[in-house]
Amino acid sequence: MPVFFRFRCRNCDLAAQAMGGEDITSSLDLIHTCYCPKCRDLIDLVIADWNPVTQKTDERHPFDRTCNDCGQSGLPLWKRGRPCPQCGGTIDKTGIAATFD
Numbered sequence: 001m002p003v004f005f006r007f008r009c010r011n012c013d014l015a016a017q018a019m020g021g022e023d024i025t026s027s028l029d030l031i032h033t034c035y036c037p038k039c040r041d042l043i044d045l046v047i048a049d050w051n052p053v054t055q056k057t058d059e060r061h062p063f064d065r066t067c068n069d070c071g072q073s074g075l076p077l078w079k080r081g082r083p084c085p086q087c088g089g090t091i092d093k094t095g096i097a098a099t100f101d
């Protein structure tokens with residue numbers, strides 16, 4: 001069950017709600033938090049199909065990590081513990097936003 005956290009950068013205006021990592025949904029999509037430089041936001045996107053037999057992602061169906069809001073593709077991945085993708089500063093986890101099944 002994915003958990004969504006609130007993140008906030010200590011140095012810049014980046015503040016977002018996202019998983020801050022990866023998870024596999026019940027429909028076997030591998031979702032991972034990405035950073036959209038246009039929207040200046042962290043978003044969770046489907047990045048691959050998950051194959052439960054091989055326990056690996058199915059590379060035959062690559063996703064292009066496209067922002068739902070602005071259409072920017074090839075968004076970089078981001079994970080909690082990594083520096084701010086916007087300024088390189090420290091990002092704090094400030095709370096839990098929500099949990100979804």
Ligand SMILES: [Zn+2]
Nearest residue numbers: 009012084087
């Ligand atoms: Zn920052």
Ligand SMILES: [Zn+2]
Nearest residue numbers: 036039067070
């Ligand atoms: Zn965007």
